[in-house]
Amino acid sequence: MSNNDLENSFKQLKKTIPLLLKHKIPAVPINYALWYTYVSNESASLNEILDQAIQHNLPLSKSKTKALYRKHAADDQEVDVWELRQSIESMIVELSQSVKDTRNETRSFKSTMDTCMDDLAKVEREGLSMEEVMSLVRSLVTQTKQIRGSTLSFSTALMDAEREISRLKDQLEQSQQAALYDALTGLCNRRYFDEELATQAMRPNMCLILADLDNFKIINDTHGHVMGDLILKASAKKLQASCRNGAQAFRFGGEEFAIIVPNCKLDMARQIAENMRRSIEKIGVRDKRTSQVLGGISASFGVAEIQKGMNPLALIEAADQLLYKAKSLGRNRVMPMSNR
Numbered sequence: 001m002s003n004n005d006l007e008n009s010f011k012q013l014k015k016t017i018p019l020l021l022k023h024k025i026p027a028v029p030i031n032y033a034l035w036y037t038y039v040s041n042e043s044a045s046l047n048e049i050l051d052q053a054i055q056h057n058l059p060l061s062k063s064k065t066k067a068l069y070r071k072h073a074a075d076d077q078e079v080d081v082w083e084l085r086q087s088i089e090s091m092i093v094e095l096s097q098s099v100k101d102t103r104n105e106t107r108s109f110k111s112t113m114d115t116c117m118d119d120l121a122k123v124e125r126e127g128l129s130m131e132e133v134m135s136l137v138r139s140l141v142t143q144t145k146q147i148r149g150s151t152l153s154f155s156t157a158l159m160d161a162e163r164e165i166s167r168l169k170d171q172l173e174q175s176q177q178a179a180l181y182d183a184l185t186g187l188c189n190r191r192y193f194d195e196e197l198a199t200q201a202m203r204p205n206m207c208l209i210l211a212d213l214d215n216f217k218i219i220n221d222t223h224g225h226v227m228g229d230l231i232l233k234a235s236a237k238k239l240q241a242s243c244r245n246g247a248q249a250f251r252f253g254g255e256e257f258a259i260i261v262p263n264c265k266l267d268m269a270r271q272i273a274e275n276m277r278r279s280i281e282k283i284g285v286r287d288k289r290t291s292q293v294l295g296g297i298s299a300s301f302g303v304a305e306i307q308k309g310m311n312p313l314a315l316i317e318a319a320d321q322l323l324y325k326a327k328s329l330g331r332n333r334v335m336p337m338s339n340r
Contacts, residue, residue, distance in 0.1 A: 015039040023054065030069050037073040046072035056263050058246045061199040063192045067180050182251040184229060185236035193250035193258055197312045200262050206306045207269035209259040210319040211239065211276065214298045214331040216255040223287060223294060230285045231297060238279040242272065266305040266336075273301040273334045281332070298332035 016036045017027075025031050037043060038050050046068060053060060060068070182189045188196070200206050213219075213235060220228040232255065239249040239257055245264075252258040259276070261269045276299075283297040302323030306315055326335040 012036055012040050025060075030065060033073050034065060034069050043072040052246060056246050058262055059199050059203070061196045063180055063188075063195045067188070067192070185233055185251050187236050187240065187249050187251045187257070189251055190253060193252065193260070194312075196248065196250075196260055197258075197315070200260055201306055201310070201312045201315060203262065204306065204308075205263050205265060207261040207264050207266060208304050208306075208315050208319045209261060209269060209273045209276070210252065210302045210316070210323045211257045211259070211273070211280075211299045212323055212327070213255040213280075214300055214327075219294075227285060227287055227294065231283065231294075234283045234285055235280055235297070235299065238283065239276055242276045242279055244272075247272065266303065267338070269305065270303045270334055270336070270338060273303050277301055277332065277334055300326035300331050301334040302326055303334060303336065 013036065016032060016039050019025075019035055019039065020027055020031060025035065034046075035050075038047055041047060049068065052058070180188055180192045197208070213231070216228065216231075219231060236249065236251065236257065239259060243249055243259065245262075247259055247261045247264075250258045250260070259272070261272060264272075280297055280299045284293045284295045285297075286293050300323055302319045302321065302325070304315055304318035304322060310318075322335040326333045329335070
């Protein structure tokens with residue numbers, strides 16, 4: 001590193017530390033790296049997001065910080081970790097199958113050795129050979145027993161290896177489940193949502209929107225799950241495009257989505273939900289089998305505002321009850337109804 005680079009880094013660090021203190025951001029390495037990237041103006045999109053967070057005094061959850069770091073501040077080696085994890089999983093699957101095949105072959109070999117031992121023992125019992133032959137037979141029996149013992153040990157070792165591989169696969173699956181994003185829609189997942197809601201619910205003037213695609217099971221049953229997945233992706237894209245001023249969309253589960261809207265009163269959040277509802281109505285997905293464009297997509301929405309003393313679970317329950325009411329009144333609507 002040259003003296004100029006060192007001097008420039010020191011200047012950026014001098015800007016970063018007061019920024020962390022001013023906004024009460026924990027002084028941990030990931031926050032240093034993220035806000036150092038911010039003051040360095042290395043990523044316009046990151047600066048836009050953080051400027052908005054500063055402007056609206058929005059807290060950043062650990063999950064959101066990690067997501068921003070991975071997208072805007074992490075180096076290529078860190079970004080490649082996910083791809084490496086997938087490669088390792090593929091290798092483990094192949095190795096596990098290989099171990100299973102080898103163990104089956106070992107069992108077969110053991111069975112063959114058992115048969116040979118029985119035949120050799122029979123020769124000895126019936127006294128069909130001279131003393132020299134009997135000596136050889138005894139030697140063969142002894143060697144076969146040794147081979148059988150080695151085979152049993154090898155089979156045990158293979159079983160232990162298979163159990164270890166199974167354990168590693170379970171760890172990988174748990175790690176993938178702990179990821180922040182939904183693989184199908186690209187939205188943040190339920191784990192991310194739970195942490196973000198817990199952070200935002202500590203602040204007043206926050207609303208939660210729950211959205212559920214109408215008659216989605218019928219769509220899946222009639223047009224297939226591939227078409228259903230395309231509709232989920234299109235809906236997620238529409239919801240995310242409608243998010244403004246710190247609002248964020250999540251895949252809540254199945255065909256249900258959640259949108260956290262900070263610094264927002266109920267009337268405004270309801271209008272956001274209404275815009276989302278109209279946006280989803282415009283979705284048209286082409287069925288590749290028939291070339292027919294499937295339209296008539298709709299969603300029902302429930303909107304709830306955080307109240308004093310309300311915890312995140314109570315807020316979810318409030319929004320869910322309003323969503324259920326929207327469904328029971330005929331679907332494709334936002335509840336509560338506008339007071340206007």
